[in-house]
Amino acid sequence: MLKLVGRPLLALVPTLLVVTFTVFLLVEIAPGDAGYALAGENPSPEVVEAIRQELRLDEPLLQRYFEWLGNAVQGDLGQSYLSNQPVSELLLQRLPVTLSLGVLSLLLAVLAGFALGILAAFRPGRLVDRIVTAVSSVMLAIPSFWLALVLVLIFAVSYAVFPTLGYAELSEGAGQWLYHLALPALALAMNPAATIALQLKSALIAEEGSDYLMAARAKGLTAASLMFKHALKNAAVPVVAVLGFRIAALLGGTVIIETIFVLPGLGLLAQQTAMNQDVPVMLGIVTVTTLFVMAVNIVVDASYGLINPKLRGAR
Amino acid sequence: MSLLSVRDLSVSFRGPGGWVPVTDRVSFDVEAGTTVGLVGESGSGKTVTALSAMGLTRAQGARVTGQVLFDGEDLATLSQRELSTRRGATISMIFQQAIRTLDPAFTVGEQIAESVRRHERVSRKEAWRRAVEMLDRVHIPRAAERAAEYPHTFSGGMCQRAMIAMALACSPKLVFADEPTTALDVTVQARILDLLREIQRDTGIAVVFISHDLGVIAELAQHVVVMYAGQVVERAGVEELFLRPRHPYTAGLLNAIPAVGRGRRLISIPGNVPAPGAMPPGCRFHPRCPHGVTGRCDTGPVDLVEDVRCVRSGEVPLLGIPTPAGARS
Numbered sequence: 001m002l003k004l005v006g007r008p009l010l011a012l013v014p015t016l017l018v019v020t021f022t023v024f025l026l027v028e029i030a031p032g033d034a035g036y037a038l039a040g041e042n043p044s045p046e047v048v049e050a051i052r053q054e055l056r057l058d059e060p061l062l063q064r065y066f067e068w069l070g071n072a073v074q075g076d077l078g079q080s081y082l083s084n085q086p087v088s089e090l091l092l093q094r095l096p097v098t099l100s101l102g103v104l105s106l107l108l109a110v111l112a113g114f115a116l117g118i119l120a121a122f123r124p125g126r127l128v129d130r131i132v133t134a135v136s137s138v139m140l141a142i143p144s145f146w147l148a149l150v151l152v153l154i155f156a157v158s159y160a161v162f163p164t165l166g167y168a169e170l171s172e173g174a175g176q177w178l179y180h181l182a183l184p185a186l187a188l189a190m191n192p193a194a195t196i197a198l199q200l201k202s203a204l205i206a207e208e209g210s211d212y213l214m215a216a217r218a219k220g221l222t223a224a225s226l227m228f229k230h231a232l233k234n235a236a237v238p239v240v241a242v243l244g245f246r247i248a249a250l251l252g253g254t255v256i257i258e259t260i261f262v263l264p265g266l267g268l269l270a271q272q273t274a275m276n277q278d279v280p281v282m283l284g285i286v287t288v289t290t291l292f293v294m295a296v297n298i299v300v301d302a303s304y305g306l307i308n309p310k311l312r313g314a315r
Numbered sequence: 316m317s318l319l320s321v322r323d324l325s326v327s328f329r330g331p332g333g334w335v336p337v338t339d340r341v342s343f344d345v346e347a348g349t350t351v352g353l354v355g356e357s358g359s360g361k362t363v364t365a366l367s368a369m370g371l372t373r374a375q376g377a378r379v380t381g382q383v384l385f386d387g388e389d390l391a392t393l394s395q396r397e398l399s400t401r402r403g404a405t406i407s408m409i410f411q412q413a414i415r416t417l418d419p420a421f422t423v424g425e426q427i428a429e430s431v432r433r434h435e436r437v438s439r440k441e442a443w444r445r446a447v448e449m450l451d452r453v454h455i456p457r458a459a460e461r462a463a464e465y466p467h468t469f470s471g472g473m474c475q476r477a478m479i480a481m482a483l484a485c486s487p488k489l490v491f492a493d494e495p496t497t498a499l500d501v502t503v504q505a506r507i508l509d510l511l512r513e514i515q516r517d518t519g520i521a522v523v524f525i526s527h528d529l530g531v532i533a534e535l536a537q538h539v540v541v542m543y544a545g546q547v548v549e550r551a552g553v554e555e556l557f558l559r560p561r562h563p564y565t566a567g568l569l570n571a572i573p574a575v576g577r578g579r580r581l582i583s584i585p586g587n588v589p590a591p592g593a594m595p596p597g598c599r600f601h602p603r604c605p606h607g608v609t610g611r612c613d614t615g616p617v618d619l620v621e622d623v624r625c626v627r628s629g630e631v632p633l634l635g636i637p638t639p640a641g642a643r644s
């Protein structure tokens with residue numbers, strides 16, 4: 001277990017260094033800087049220069065980076081250029097929204113993906129399988145932002161079942177929370193649901209011809225027991241691997257979906273800070289996201305061992 | 316009445332161009348407590364016959380006709396749901412590749428206990444106790460510990476022992492043993508055969524032992540059913556079959572048994588078993604038969620007459636050998 005968790009934790013350090021430094025570098029290369037972004041419309045060069053001095057943008061890149069790094073290691077992620085709010089405070093404010101959206105859409109994706117995958121695998125090549133495969137392929141091809149807009153058009157504009165935008169915290173009641181998150185979560189879940197369905201289907205069909213299932217049938221197990229107990233546990237290994245990738249992709253998707261539905265989460269914040277060149281906030285978001293993705297990877301790797309005893313190593 | 320009576324069992328699988336017949340009217344009987352050897356080269360339909368007798372090929376979509384009279388009922392007429400209460404309980408099967416027939420995701424004990432709980436109303440604890448008991452029974456050392464381990468930590472021979480324990484956990488009346496020793500080392504092979512003999516002596520279970528090796532069959536079986544290209548070509552008691560084979564294919568198999576220090580030249584049968592759907596006209600063995608006669612062997616289909624399927628039966632002298640067991644004593 002130590003090996004399983006320890007190694008990725010060690011890999012975390014260089015990854016974080018590379019990722020944060022890349023952000024510094026990209027901001028440096030990008031045209032314009034925070035000076036221009038903060039000075040308002042048609043600023044005089046003096047004003048821009050004054051802001052630059054204040055933000056110490058005239059100092060060399062490496063010096064600024066290591067300064068930031070030194071503070072970050074001590075838990076100080078700096079302050080927003082724009083609002084002077086501490087970055088960590090800002091992140092903590094926004095994180096629950098994105099987590100809500102992410103967890104809900106992941107739950108939807110897993111439920112729908114497993115249900116569809118199992119349904120299709122029960123009778124491979126038959127009508128149900130063909131419908132599931134066709135629908136999943138279409139769902140894979142559709143970008144989530146397009147789907148989001150279509151969902152809004154149907155369920156919020158034509159039939160006012162759900163709101164077009166906005167967010168309600170869980171403390172305002174689970175009903176309100178769900179009411180606001182339903183459409184964005186659905187839009188975000190579609191892609192991973194399709195991936196899971198297709199992956200699970202082919203994994204289950206691959207298990208179907210295996211000798212251990214024949215032997216299990218020969219000892220009197222029922223079709224349901226063969227499918228849900230034996231085949232599913234074996235087929236879950238590749239699906240969990242895919243799930244890990246999808247979670248990272250899902251996080252990327254929140255930027256667009258949160259922007260469309262005006263959900264005040266990390267995604268929306270990321271989009272805004274990128275426009276304003278609010279570098280400390282940007283770095284904070286990148287750091288948190290990287291940590292999160294790495295954590296997901298560790299959990300996924302550890303769960304392999306739970307599903308597949310061979311990976312648990314010799315005792 | 317026999318414990319198992321397979322009558323005219325024909326099995327077809329769906330191929331790209333329609334149904335492909337794999338076995339043709341296979342018939343044989345197994346008496347309670349005895350061992351019947353089902354012998355033939357790969358592709359002769361032995362495994363398909365065993366799987367079909369248990370209704371397992373039907374579950375895969377095969378077309379099966381004929382009767383499987385077992386323990387007072389015709390298994391061929393039962394639904395999969397009804398069959399699932401018989402499989403593992405009164406009729407069971409041991410497979411060739413034990414390592415691949417144990418589910419890698421569950422412990423060996425769990426898989427044996429699962430079988431017990433499927434057929435008997437016992438608690439989880441009791442089922443586990445039975446699993447450990449069965450592992451002990453098949454001589455797996457430290458059975459209580461090993462029961463909690465996964466199949467990949469077991470060697471090939473140990474897997475086969477676990478497989479035997481799983482198949483026999485509910486004390487079935489008959490077990491199909493499909494080449495249970497073929498994938499194992501020779502020394503391990505002998506120990507597994509000893510184990511099967513021991514279990515049969517203690518429990519009186521009937522065994523249908525499937526093998527391509529008549530030498531192994533001679534060690535266990537009282538009766539032998541020889542299959543070729545999906546048909547039974549000869550049925551006889553084991554001594555009789557070894558000493559006086561009546562089908563040229565049986566004689567060919569006998570002469571292919573390696574014998575140490577007996578100075579007999581090993582003769583293999585030339586050619587291969589024809590593929591299903593591409594059977595030669597007349598006797599299916601005639602293209603490979605040293606005694607084949609044009610005009611007699613390659614015309615109409617040959618029927619099983621007095622337990623042998625050969626138009627020249629009795630005409631040609633066929634050389635037998637003493638059974639290895641007889642030679643040893």
